[in-house]
Amino acid sequence: MIADLARDLKREAERANQRRLLVLAGDRDRGIDAAYDAIEALDLDEETVSIVSTREGFRFERLAPRDADELLGRTREVVVLDCHDRFVPNALGRVAGAVDGGGLLVLSTPPLDEWPDRRDGFDESLAVPPFALVDVTGRFRERLVGTIRTHPGVAVVDLNATGPGAAGTGIAIERDGLTGSPPSRSRSPPGRPATATFPEAVYGSCLTADQSRAVRVLESLSTPGSAVVVESDRGRGKSSAAGLAAGALALAGSDVLVTAPAFRNAAEVFARAREVVDGVAIDPDGDRTIETSGGGRVRFAPPAIAAELPDEPDCAIVDEAAALPVRLLEGFLDAPAAAFCTTVHGYEGAGRGFSVRFRDRLAASDFVVRDVRLDEPIRYARDDPVESWVARALLLDARPAVSEAVAETTVGDVDYRALSPDELLANETLLGEAFGLLVAAHYRTEPNDLARLLDAPNLLARALVAGDRVVAVALCAREGGLDPGTRARMYEGERVRGNMVPDVLTSQLRDESAAEPRGLRTVRIAVHHAVRGRGLGSRLLERVHDEFAEEVDYFSVGFGATPRLLRFWRRAGYRSVHLSTTRNDASGEHSAVMLRPDDEAGRTLLDRHAVALRGRERDALSDAHRDVDADVVRGVLAACPASTAVDLTPHEWRAVVAASFGPGMYDVAPGAFRDLAIAALVGEGVESDGEDGGLDDREERLLVRKVLQGRPWEAVAEELGYVSTASCMRALGAAVEPLVERYGTDLALAERDRFVD
Known part of the structure; x- marks a missing residue:
């Protein structure tokens, strides 16, 4: 029965050049046996089959669910995903993309009626303290089962069947998955465009007209001042087109810098580039660099490094x-030429977010921008049912409400609303708009996040709605409130899932009691792009604060620190307690942690960590934080509420006064200047914003760059626009004058009068 069904599905898939999904629902052992029966019935080369499972001992390639991304960029005739022990939504998205046209995706699942109520290894990751596994729900799988039972091209076999349909075998076909799709039409080779300059072999490697057109547009990267945006859904060949272009550019002697979230994401780029340079490459087998005999090369660098454009690439x-x-993408606007290739719908990232947040900056740059979109699938035909099923099941095509429906919305038009998981499960439009906003607002939203939204007991969603349209959404996590034993283990280095802020304060900053107060962390907050700048984000936070004021001791947030975000959270009442010493590999930013206390326990927690932050930064800014952006430093210190007393010795005051009002030199007492700079920039020290003896923006940046970060005079003068190092030195003296007036002792003021008079 299973063998016949597998053959029927495979024949139809091959005829239509599409894929089919076969779901084997029942006991795990029976599911694995049934998957073997299906594979053997197809008489396949074992090298074309992969099984993703926590089990071992298969004769086919076996990957653990956590390693499913190794299938990225590869094609298989059959991929089996064992969903019993640890069903990871991300793994489903990854393995589906590896199945070639004419192939089968096979899921071995628990009985479908029982699956939502079962708990597995992935569910354990959602049971974050103080919650337990019993608190995790099965809504994500309930929704998934619904799509399995209704989507075209999905065959379902019940391996635990009883009754007449089982025919004494215990197996029944619930759905055969056959769609009657017409045979696919053969593709004609796209050929080389008449105006193309890349070699004919490059275009001979293109599989679709879309791909050929993309390569033709990418030829413009040989001209400085050119930028290309290549957009497509998964499986359209954008990475292959980029790789063909990279190889052709390297053949012509160009230095091509390639980056992606991880090297595995760029594997296809390098594979196709190697094909182009085959025979003229010095190092064709190199992992992350391909060099040609003509002096060109294709090289990979991680995003945070690549954004600095190391060794001045040609493109x-x-x-x-x-x-x-x-923030990282903006670094590539300084390249001679640049291409931005993006997946419109997919777990790799949010194409909508890219278009909303970055395209305006690209359009405002000096680049001449060309756009190309790839619509025709490479490895399977259009209207592939597995592609549409995965997009539906994992909400890969989730997007906010259409702009026209919300464009006129103001703060006065919205209502605050709790988005309960049950309501999201019952309302597909509401779920799509809310999740679509979260996708658009964050550079890395995954299918796992959809499961967390629906099932994780520590998460909650709140929204502002205009009518029935979501215009702003916040995803929040309950943290802290942990028992003494858990707090002790955290202090001793054990990672406690789902408690990001308590973990940082306890394990990194050595505060064993930090996980005792109860917190509510804003994981993400998103406002519809059509209504940004109207105070909706602030209003949403206000309502969250009001709702949970009696339930938590503090509110918190952690994010990649930028001046804009620091200002936003500071205005919302949040205060700095931590700035990471290293940059995030993907974001390229230092992470900030901020708290907003809500009662005495929260205020006590904030006070002691604000004081600790002030003390750390006095030294860290000349060490681990020496390269942090000056405006980020200003923002972090401005939001640090630790009161600061300036306690200088008489000698230090004389040195400071002499360097600011008289003929003295900064180098005589750099520590004294550092204490004054910290006092001026921490908390209320920057509230005057240039009025009443305060400092202006450039003076504050001068204090950060020279006094706190200890950068050379020449570099500081050039960065801040001083005409010479001498004028920069004089400007530092002038910036310190109001600090002497504000913090100076009687001795210091008397010393000042000697020079003023």
Whole structure:
């Protein structure tokens, strides 16, 4: 029965050049046996089959669910996903993309009626303290089962069947998955465009007219001042087109810098580039660099490094650009030429977020921008049912409400609303708009996040709605409130899932009691792009604060620190307690943690960590934080509420006064200047914003760059626009004058009068 069904599905899939999904629902052992029966019935080369499972001992390639991304860029005739022990939504998205046209995706699942109520290894990851596994729900799988039972091209076999349909075998076909799709039409080779300059062999490697057109547009990367945006859904060949272009550019002697969220995301780029340079490559087998005999090369660098454009490449290619934050993408606007390749719908990143957040900046740059979109699938035909099923099941095509429906919305038009998981499960439009906003607002949203939204007991969603349209959404996590034993283990280095802020304060900053107060962390907050700048994000936070004021001791947030975000959270009442010493590999930013206390326990927690932050930064800014952006430093210190007393010795005051009002030198007492700079920039020290003896923006940046970060005079003068190092030195003295007036002792003021008079 299963063998016949597998053969029927495979024949139809091959005829239509599409894929089919076969779901084997029942006991795990029977499911694995049934998957073997299906594979053997197809008489396949074992090298074309992969099984993703926590079990071992298969004669086919076996990958653990956590390693499913190794299938990226590869094609298989059959992929079996064992969903019993640890069903990871991300793994489903990854393995489905590896199945070639004419192939089968096979899921071995628990009985479908029982699956939502079962708990597995992935569910354990959602049971974050103080919650237990029993608190995790099965809504994500309930929704998934619904799509399995209704979507075209999905065959379902019940391996635990009883009754007449089982025919004494215990097996019944619930759905045969056959669609009657017509045979696919053969593709004609696209050929080389008449105006093309890349070699004919490059275009001979293109499989669709879309791909050929993309390569033709990418030829413009040989001209400085050119930028290309390549957009497509998964499986359209954008990475292959980028790789063909990279190889051709390297053949012509160009230095091509390639980046992506991880090297595996760029594997197809390098594979196709190697094909182009085969025979003229010095190092064709190199992992992350291909060099040609003509002096060209294709090389990979991680995003945070690549954004600095190391060794001045001739052009840069950013693959899966939507999975990178705008701050990093902006670095590539300084390249001679650049291409941004992005998946419109996919777990790699949010194409909509890329288009909303970065395209305006690209359009405002000096680049001449060309756009190309690839619509025709490479490895399977249009209207492939497995592609549409995966998009539906994992909400890969989730998007916010259409702009026209919300464009006129103001703060006065919205209502605050709790988005309960049950309501999201019952309302597909509401779920799609809310999740679509979260996708568009963050550079890396995954299918796992959809499961967390629906099932994780520590998460909650709140929204502002205009009518029935979601215009802003916040995803929040309950943290802290942990028992003494858990707090002790955290202090001793054990990672406690789902408690990001308590973990940082306890394990990194050595505060064993930090996980005792109860917190509510804003994981993500998103406002519809059509209504940004109207106060909706602030209003949503206000309502969250009001709702949970009696339930938590503090509110918190952690994010990649930028001046804009620091200002936003500071205005919302949040205060700095931590700035990471290293940059996030993907975002390229230092992470900030901020708290907003809600009662005495929260205020006590904030006070002691604000004081600790002030003390750390006095030294860290000349060490681990020496390269942090000056405006990020200003933002972090401005939001640090630790009161600061300036306690200088008489000698230090004389040195400071002499360097600011008289003929003295900064180098005589750099520590004294550092204490004054910290006092001026921490908390209320920057509230005057240039009025009443305060400092202006450039003076504050001068204090950060020279006094706190200890950068050379020449570099500081050039960065801040001083005409010479001498004028920069004089400006530092002038910036310190109001600090003497504000913090100076009687001795210091008397010393000042000697020079003023």
